[in-house]
Amino acid sequence: MKDVTNNFLETIEPVYTPGTINFDFEAFDKAIQKAVSELSNEQLDGLEYNEIKKEITRYKSLYDNLERKRKDISKVYKNPLVEFEANLKKSYTPLKGLLNTLREKRDEIEEHQKMLRVDHVRYVFEEKCELAGLDKDTFKEKYNDFSLKGCFRTNKIELKKETVEKIDTLILAEYDRLEEYKANIDMIKEHTHEYELPAAPYVRELQNGTPFVEVLRQMKKDRDTAIEVKRQAEAKKQAEAERLAEIEALAKQSASEDIKAVNAETGEVIEDIKPAEETPSKSIEPYKINLLLTFHGGEKQWYQFVKLLDDNFVNYEILK
Template sequence: MKDVTNTFLETIEPVYTPGTIKFDFEAFDKAIKAAVSELTDEQLDNLEYNDIKKEITRYKYLYDNLERKRKDISKVYKNPLVEFEANLKKSYTPLKGLLNTLREKRDEIEEHQKMLRVDHVRYVFEEKCELAGLDKDTFKEKYNDFSLKGCFITNKMELKKETIEEIDALVLAEYDRLEEYKANIAMIEEQALDYELPSEPYTRALNNDTPLVEILREMKKDRDAAIERKQQVEAKRKAESERLEEIEAIAKQSASNEIKAVNAETGEIIEESKPADETPIKPVEPYKIDISLTFHGGEKQWYQFAKMLEDNFINYEILGENK
């Protein structure tokens, strides 16, 4: 690589040699003081108009002469500074361009190195995810966090020991979380099977961060409510069955009373008379309809509706859901 070090450019600097301005301020101040003391108010009153004009001219000449010298000296000092600043500003232009070029190159190299570090971090995460049985993209949002220079050994494309340990801890925690989730899903499905309940509402609740203990408690409540409804339906069904049996018995008894008797001697059929106020009882025929219902209140509303049907001895059959 070419050595771009330039000793001259590293050491060059402007040199200022201060000049000396000689002026006897002590004598000047003393002379002015003496002049002021000679021109008191009384003395000024005794001066003629022309004398006053002469004094003005005298001291105005002194003042103007000193001011002219001051300006000349100021130019001697200022002109080199103005010229120096103008030349330096002009020379700065290529220097600034060089700095910008070097910075752009530096940024380009740093960006490339960052991409290499990100790729290395991605490889490490993917390899560890594969060993743990996790999706390879599980930690893709973490790549930039671990691609900082401080996470790598100096001048090496190799993560520090403490960085690898931190990555291992993340992967292990995610593995444990996933295993716990799978176990919870299996427990919910097993409990749902045992309780004769659909598992989907409860697995959805788990995915919505509802604690497992609350889900199991809710499943038990739903199971107990289903058993109670079933017992109520069975009791009503039994009552209805007994009522129908009673109606059937009454009907049979009524039919028996209508059997015609035969005269044994003549063979004549004797019609038995029925009481005037006796009305035959007919069993109620079931009435069946097909309907489609939408429960905007969700599954809970359906369970409430189903309980109402069962409480009123209305049989139903589910032909489809969520259509």
């Protein structure tokens, strides 16, 4: 590369030689003050119209002459500056183009170096993840953080010792976290098996970020609820079985009791009638009897008796 140290382009600069403008401001200010004092309001009242016009012409001529001179001097100073700025602006164009070209090349080199650093960081993370039994992409979002120039040794694609130690700390922390997570999963499955609950819902809760202690607390709560529901179902089933057994016992009792015929007018017992026994016969004539029955077991016994009649195909009629 060409050595441009201390060459012409590094030393060139514009040179300004200041000029001097001579004007006696002190004498000018005094003369103006004197003129102002000589033309006070009272003195102006004593002047004729033509005299006032004469004074205006006098001082206007002074003002115009000074202003004209000022503009002439301004041109002498401004014209070189305007010309210099115009020429410099024109010369800046290729200089700016050169700077942009150099900057693009610099950025290209820096981007390439950054990619090399990122690739090296990726390699280090993936190698350490493989040794720890972790997914190789576990820390992919950390690559840019560890690819800064300050993380590498000077002018080398090699991480500093302290950078490697930080990476090791991250790897170990993630390894411990996963081991604890696996242990928690195993414990959830063990408890759900013991509690007779499905494991999948509680595993999902843990995966969604619910603290393990909260998952365990919910499991125990669900277990207690399931036990109570089961207890209530069994109690209901037992009560239903007892109710059916009681009905069956009452029906049998009612069927085995003698049925007494009572005279409807006197209320006297006429005879004891036992349940009719079936006799093998080809044809049985219907048999009718008017009875007044008294059920000491109450209305419930009546319904049981009606059921017995229905079950044995006995027609009956309630007389009012």
